Structures are given as structure tokens and as C-alpha cells.
Amino acid sequence: MNGVSGIQGFWQAIAEGRLVFASGVPVFMVLLLVVLVPLLVWYLYGRTTRPLTQNDRIALTAMRSMALVMLLLMLLRPIIQEWETNPQETYLAILVDDSQSMQINDGSTSQQSRIQAVQNALSPSVLSALREQYQLRTFAFGRDVRRLNSPNDLTAADNRSDISTAISHVGEQLGSLPLNAVVVISDGGDNSNLDPATTAEVLGGREVPVFTVGVGQPEVTPDIAIRNVRSDATLLDSEQVDVELSVSQTGFAADAVQISIWDGDTQVASRQVALGNDGETRRYTLPVVPDRNAAIRYEARIETLTGERLVENNRYQFLVDNSLPETRNILYVDGHPRNEFKFIRRALDADDDLRLASYLQTGPGRFYRQGIENALELSTGFPEDKEALYAYEGLLIGDVELDFFSEGQLGLIRDFVAERGGGLLVSGMVDDAFIDTPLSDVLPLELVRSNSLPGQLQGGIRRGAHATGTMFTPVLTTEGEFANALRLGSSDSENRTRWQDLPELQGIYVTGQAKAGATVLLEHPDLQYQRQPLPVLATQRYGSGRSVALTTASTWRWQMLMPSEDDSHERLWRQMARWLTDEALARVEIELNQESYHAGDEVDVSVRVRDNVFELDNNASVWLQVTMPNGEIAEQAMSWDINDDGTYRATLPATDEGVYQLLVDVTSTSGDGATLEQQGSFAVTPSLREYNDAGLDRRLLQRVAGSSGGRYYELSELDSMLTDLASAPTPYARQVDRDIWHHAFWLGLLLLMLFAEWAYRRYRGLS
């Protein structure tokens, strides 16, 4: 024990209870002696040949007592208990974060990136000292873990940080060896789905502490970043995609910046926006019109501002799948010619993504078919078996009477929604006769006998002075205002304005209230039943599908009473038709385990196959063809998952950035034995996860250390960490007792006290 650090170690040992007396004298005896010695000295100084002043007696007693107590303590053989490991007998693992976030120069050290700071800290001399003491194993980790021969081999290029896997990997690799401790040097930017503290706790349970060393600053500022991009083209105008950018910043509050969208080298949209307050995330929307029917990889960009610490997060790539969608088939049956039929037909007919087959009763025993694909379609009327009805994804029922359907057909309609996942929209009068039929189960509204309704609500639609026949402006409920199917504008204010501009509707079919679990999107402004506004448009999930009830027959007024250029009516009906059929099950469905991928990820592809009556098909042969960004094509058979009916799986490596095209080919012996194809795509984009929340995450690193019995240090405290490491009480360390009585410091102190006492007496003329 030498110098200042020795004294510090002494005090630390006292604090940690590691200072003990080897003589075996009990502590209370030591304390008793420490008290008795000054008393004895005081007494003896009271019997001097020359009387002492009170002050002299106190000073002399203090100095002599200190000397005697010190001597007494030394005689009791004080020792400090320490842990040490024999050189080269144990292993030490150092894990260094080698992910992209370590490239950040956030000002923590002058003009150095984090990785450079680590390289400097792990100097050859430090490593050499460690190698003398331990079997040193150094690793770099990011997406995965690899041995690190030299800190100079660190590249900070991995697009992922997985501390948990790194710790667990080292635990497994060195688990059978005397692993003294694990040191993790990182900025704490973990973006795996695992909690590294939990993994560290497992190591802690094996008495292997994890020491963590933090690199970087808690905040990277100033910086502006695209946090997320969302694009929605499914329900709104299919020609335009609204791209929503979430942008956050620190240090550039209220500045104006240019945001833009690029398709390769071509800028396709741009806009000047004002940034929010520091730390605030704002969303900005840019309309993009894809110029081709394909899966297109766009890049959102924000101009780089002066002084920005991090420019990598100023770009964000995303995929817009503008491939020609599969045509959605909708069957529309109506009981008589009416304006609503005409204009629904016109609206949906003009949508290339939809095929509307209609079956209209024009007169007694007379029916008119439109939009049919062949002469046989609907030739015998409304489908009578699953195979025929399930060929459609959506079903619109207009103003029909109960005898339009047989009992079997009504059950089929229910199964169409529940089993096939089809969408049902009833846009006509549903009279008393439908009560207690399968259709009433499916509908989102309760059916109430008309004679039990209040007088002013009886009588169905009347175009006259009757309450249910008057003009009204439907009210958008909160759910309706934000329902994509009813959006008329990309911004909330535009949406509200366009809804306010719509002409009034006329007449409402009164049924009952919305069922529990149904969502009302539009309601009547005045008429109520049981103190609830009458629903005009309501929806509910039913089994796998969706049902919708529209209780007016006058949405055609949004077409005939609006300028011909206005597309509100067409847009609403097209959106509703898409919404209705959006979740209809497909015979072949491709599912991917992530929305987008980054290089190095694994892509899990699963395909669900159904036969022509939508039973899950376990007898299919499924091939997956992948066209990679470089144009290469690979094929593989997908294997049936025995635990998941109708499901076939395959795994692909995402190696290159770009768009991957998938083509699934299914042949089956079940059902109609048809050969089916399904296309899909995914994009592999540069990862920004390393640049989101890229500040030093101390709390995570402290949790990791704390959960395993280790400690957290800043990079500047690396030396202390290594010292502490050397005396950590690990299973491979042995306890050593260090005598401290023979240290020159104590002898010096003793002599100093004796000399001081002698000098005082001399000075006072007492000896």
C-alpha cells in the first residue's frame, strides 16, 4: 500500500468491511483498549513531577494516546482482505461495439468518432497489461459477434447492435473456461428485440460480472432526422400516394428546410417546411404519383443543415408497391332500378382495380346482368353454392326483399362474411322480414320491427314531409372522420371542408341501433332512436370479414348535385369498396416477418394456401421464385408447416439493397385443383436504426452491469475499471490477507506522533 492510492485503498477497505485484525482479539476488546489507553495516559499525565497546564495535559495526552493506540492496533495485526487472480489463470472477454452508431462524432472527445475514442483507450500498453494478467479475448459485435485481433480492425460498419446476443455468445464460447468477467464497451444503442440486462443477469448468476463502459454523449446535437416514413395508397386515390415523413430535430428549432422524395436520381416531390421545437417530432405529407406499375423504392431526404452532427439520418428509403393489384371482384344485387344502383355502378365501374358484376331485378321475373366475365356468370341468379359466391371478395346488396334469396342463400351470405372474409355492404331497405334471418346476424345494426318504432320513425323512406324522408346532412362521427374509407382530403381540414360541401341526403331507413362492437361512421343529425342518433353508415367485424350498413338510398345526390368535375361520390364509393374487400382472404397469401429489411437480415416468407371454398389446403405443392435486385432468379420449394394448417414456409437471406420480387406458384390436388400464382415484394434498405436515438444510453448499460454484479464506467474511467476488475471477488479469484502493520507509512506516522510529543515537551520545558 503505497502513496495516495494506498490510503484510498485503506479507506475503501474500511468502507467495504475488508479491514480485520488477525490477532483474533474481539472487536469490542479493541474498542475498549482504544478508549482505555487515552484514559490511562490522561491519568498518568496528572501525576507528573511538574504540574501541567490543562492545555499541555490535553495536547500531550492526545499525541501520546495516538501513538500508543496506533502501536496497539499494529500489535493486533490489522490486515486487509483482498481478491486476486493468478496471472494467466483466468479469462477476460472484452466486447467492443462495432456498429454504425460508433462512427458518430458527437463531441465527446475532440473531433473523434466514438470508435476512435475506443481505439485510443484500448492502447497497446493497456492491452499488453491486461494480457499479462488474463487470457484476454477481444470481440467486436454488431449484428453478430466476431473475434477482434486488434482495435484497429474495428470498422463501425454493422447496421445493428445486439448487445444481448454478444454477451450470450461470449458466455457460451467461454462458459466452460474460467471466465473472470466480461467487459462491454458500447454507446448502449441496442436495437435488437432482446433485453441485454436479462442476458447479463444469466451471466451474473454464474458469477461472471459484466462491466460496461459507455462511449459518447447522451445527446447528439444539433441534428435533424427522418424518424419514420409512412405511405398510404390503398384506399385513397390509387394514382397518388401520400407519403408522410416524421421529422425530429434538436438545435434547429423553427428553421425552414427542404424535404423531398426521390426515385433514383429523379426528384418526384419536394416541399419547404418549418421545423418544430427542439425534441419535437412533426409530420409532413408529400403527394407522390408513381410513374410505373411496380414496387418502387423511394428515398425521402432532408437537406443537410450547417453544423449537423449526423447526416446519415437525413435519408430514409421506403417501398411503395404500385404493382397492378389483383382485381377485386364485387357482386352487386339490387331489387329494382334506382338511382343509387346507377351511380354506385358508375363509380365502381371506372375503377380498374375493381370488377363489379351486378344482378339487377328490372321487372317481375326479369334480371339484367352487367360486368359479368362469361355468359354463365349469374345466369341462374344469385349464387347458390360457396364456390360461386366465394369467387367474389365483396357483396353489395341493394333494395331487395327477402324472397329474393332462398334460405340457403342467406346462410351462404353469412358464411361468405364469416368464413371467406368477404365484405358485405347493404345499401337498401332491410325490412321486418329479414329479422331473425342469417343476414340480421351479420349486419352491424339491430333490426327492430317497424311497428315497435316510435311513430315518427315508422314508414320507411318517404320522400316528402315525413321525418324519415326529409333532407339531412349526415354527421361524421370521430371514427368516421378518421376512417380512410371516408377520407375526401389528405389533411383533416380539407377533409372537413369537402364533407361540408357535400349536398344533403334524403331519407333514412330506420332499423335500430348499432350493435355492441359495431362502429358508427355517419349518423343522422336530428333523428334518434332510444336516445341515440340513427346510424347512417355503420360497420362491424363478423368472423373473418366485415359488414357495413348504409341506411340511405340517396348518396347519388353527391353525384348529381355536385359539379361534374367533383369526384366525391366516386371516391367515397371506390374507397368503401376497397375497404370492404381489403381484408378478404386470398387463395394464396404471402406473409413476411417484417415490413422492410436491411442487408444481412433473414427474410421469413410464409404462404397460406386455401382451396376454392377457402378451406386451408395442406395438399399443395408450393414453389417460391425470388428475383433479386441484380436480376438473378432463385427458386426453392416451400415446406409445409405441420403445425399450421395450409401454411408453407421458406427463409431467404437479404443480401443486397434493392427490391426483391417474389412469385409463389401453387398447385394443389384439393378443391378445384387450380394452379395459382401470387406475387409479392419487399425492399432491402439502408438501416437508420443505428442513427435513431443515437445518444449514449447510460441507463441501459448501468442496468446491464447492475444485473450481473458488475459496474458501469465512462470510457475516461477505463483505468479504474481495470483496477477494480483485478480485485473483483469472482469465483476464480482467491482471497489474500495483506498485513498493513509493517508498512513504512504506519511506522512513520508512529514516529511522527512520538517525536511530536517529545518536541512539545521540549518546547514547553517539560523534559
Place this chain on the structure above:
Amino acid sequence: MSRVERQQVWQAGVLTALICCSPMLHAQSQDPLQSSREALSFPRDFDITRIMSDEEESVSRRPGLGEQPEFVWQRGRYENYPAGRGRRGGWWDTDYPDAEQNFLRGVQRYSLVDTATDATRAIDLTDPALFEQIFLYMTMKRVPIGSIRSGPNFTEAELQALREFMLRGGFVLLDDFWGEAHLQDFQMEMARLFPEREVVELGVDHEIFHTFYDITAFPQVPGRAVTWNYGQFNLDDPQFPPAVYAILDDEGRVMLVANLNSDMGDGWEHTFHEYYPTFYSNEAYRLGINYLIYAFTH
């Protein structure tokens, strides 16, 4: 006139028409349409005598639809009516309102269109209420030819309203104009209506002739005094070959249809006139219902 009296009149009319028509049809045996006409004089799927019957046979109103029908027949009343708007006696109101009332009786009997016999109205083309309905009927002929004071000589406001009506989805039926001169007059007026759109002649295979009935030939539905040559009774005059012209929208749907050398209005109006040939009434109804169903489905 009581219901019983009305029924007696109609029955008498039917009998008279039958008696009158038989020799006339026979006299026209050289006509190329003769064979089909004989077969169609009382087609199995359309029997005008049912319309003449006073029995309430309407099938079109579903209980609960309400007091007022959805479909109201609109007859266009144009600006240049010589006697002033709102008054009877000009070309716009030729056959009004008997023609449409009779026709709607047929529509009620044979189709499920929600209408009523009295659901008719004459409407100025510039009246915003025009857009409350999807169908507009107008007589087309101008007498004398090219007169700016008789048939439609649309003002700019009327043209704009008509154009808008059709572009929003409304359907226009023009009727009752005869001969080459009227055809040219019609085409000039249509050129003013839609300068960028062509007036096309429809063949019998067009969908509009098969929406309800299968129409295989265009009839020359005669006017009351039959045909253009006043005073001479001359059915199926080869000088006036019937044809159907149309203006299509961007999707190829018919927005406007015009019957040349045919007067459906008279065919409906004179349903109960003993001297009016039943065959032509039949054909006028069949064609009219087809137009109406087309308007409701396209």
C-alpha cells in the same frame, strides 16, 4: 270520368285499334319489317292491352318505399318557346302530359322502377331541380326548319345546364324529328352542345336495345296524323327511315339518345286512340322502357 267509364273507353279503344291496325298492317306487307312486325304486334313479353286495362296491376312499388316515387319523368322546357314559358301550346309540350303519363303506366306495369303515373313534370333546363332526376325527355323538332322560335334553340345557359346534366350522369332522350333537314338541324344543335363529341348512330346490337326487351329493329313510330306529311296516312314511309343517334361519354356510355323519324311521344300518347296502330305503341313502350332501364344502369 269514373273508373268504370275510363275502362269502357280504353276497351273500346283497344278494340278499335285492333280493327284498324289489322288491315293497315296487311296493307304494308311489302315492308321489310313486316315479318317481325306481325310477330311483335302482341309480343309475349309486352302486351299493351294490360296498360289499357284499368285493373291495378302495378308491380313497381315496394311497400315501405314511401309516398312519393323516386323516379319522376322530366320534360325539358326550353327558352324559345314562342308563347312564353309555363304555358301550353308550343313544341316543347308536344304530347304533354298524356304521353309520359301513359308511358309511366307501362313502366309501372312492366318494370320495377319506382314511379307513378302522375310522376311527371315539365322543367326549365336551367332549373337546378333538373339534377334531382336522372332522365330528361325533350321533343326535338323545329317548325319551320331552323326556326329560332319553335323547337330547341338552346341558349348558352341551357346548353351549359344540359351538358352538366349529362356529364354528371343524367340521360337525355330527344324525340320526334323527321327527315334530313331536321337531322341536320339536330346535328347543328348537338355540335353546340358538345363541340368535341361526335354524334354516333347506334346499331340494333347496342346494349341500349337489350337492357329489358331485345329490340331487333327500329320502328317508325308515327305521329298522330301520321308522319311529317300532314294529312296523309302513310305508315313506315321509306322516305323517313328510322334511326337512333347518340352522344357518348368518355366511358362509351350513352348520355343522349335521339330518335330520328320516330315519334315515341305519339306512340305513348295515342295508346288509347282507336285509330292509332297498336304495334307502334307497343314498340314505343318497348324502346322507351329500354332507354329508361339503360339510364338506370349506365
